[in-house]
Amino acid sequence: MRVTEILSDIQARLAVRAPAMIVTIYGDIVVPRGGVLWMGTLVEICARLGISETLVRTAVSRLVAAGQLVGERDGRRSYYGLAAGAQTEFAAAARLLYGPQSSASGFLIHHAPGVDDETVRRAGLGRMGPDLYLRADHPENAPIPGLTFRAEVVKEVALLSDYAATLWNLQSFADGYRTVIDLFSPLAELLKQGADLPPADAISARLLLVQAYRAVLLRDPRLPDEALPKDWPGHAARRLFSALYREISPLADDYIGAHFEGRDGRLPTRTDEVLTRLRSLEPEAVI
Known part of the structure; x- marks a missing residue:
């Protein structure tokens, strides 16, 4: 099979949707290169992923209405950048995707009356009872209103994974990760054997990779290893x-610098943030 x-x-198997892919494009390509992209370039990227110009424009309008993107015009050209209100969200997602991996140092218990379901989902909270939640203790955790306690398992650690499975749908996360492995292992193997990857296809491959992995990672509560099933x-x-x-990335970044346009001309091929991301993805970059 060819690349x-x-x-x-x-x-085809990912069934890529325009809004989610545009968020991925901004997070992976645009934000680390100044944050603004010409609509023509966005249409070009999405066309290679099977997303029509009509769907792109509709999705951009909805993202603007949702406060994630802001637009500006220069003559007949439209440019879109990340809205100020979305910067924190995008930065948090980028730290998880591209930053050094941190291991959870135990758990936190939150007594948080009135916390909404969206916060529960985004924060990776496991509901222990009315207004009571368990969460993995990561340094980058966003604060939760209410009382917070540190928790540790003092005996019968072997039972922890079974208990965790009652609070979180770990099977759905495991299935998501296995899908990423199943989808992208053939591509990795083909490239390892020296297969040619056209630069434009490198862009599509990287965006699809980020899209698929991001969809699982941002839902994963990232529990300590002792709370996870074996062979996680x-x-x-x-x-x-x-x-x-x-x-x-070398092929993808070269293509970006040669073809993609922002507000001030071509996007830079690489920036300090782009290089930092690549360094953080090296095998030894673990904290």
Whole structure:
């Protein structure tokens, strides 16, 4: 199977939607290069992923209405950048995707009356009872209103994974990670064998990779290893994501610098933030 066939298969199986892919494009390509992209370039990127110009324009309008993008015009050209209110959200997602991996140092218990379901989902909270939640203790955790306690398991640690499975749908996260592995392992293997990857296809491959992995990672509560089932596929998915992202990025970044336009002309091929991301994805970059 050739690279183009593998990418077509990945694209079909992911059923890429315009709003989610545009968020991925901004997070992966645009934000680390100044944050503004010409609509013509956005249409070009999405066309290669099977998304029509009509769907792109509709999705952009909705993202503007939702406060994630802001637009400006220069003559007949339209440019869109990340809205100020969305910067914190995008930065948090970028730290998880591209930053050094941190291990959870135990758990936190939150007594948080009135917390809404969206906060529960975004914060990776496990509901222990009325107004009571368990969460993995990560340094980048966003604060939760209410009382917070540190928790540790003092005996019967072997029972922890079974208990965690009652608070979180770990099977859905495991299935998501296995899908990432199943989709992208053939591409990684083909590139390892020396297959040619056209630069424009490198862009599509990287965006599809980020889209698929991001969809699972941002829902994953990232529990301590002792709370996870044996052979947790999240670790293998992370290794595959990091290795494949580093492998295809030189071609993808060169193509970006040669073809993609922002408010002030061509986007830079690489920036300090782009290079920092690549360094953080190296195998030894763990904290």
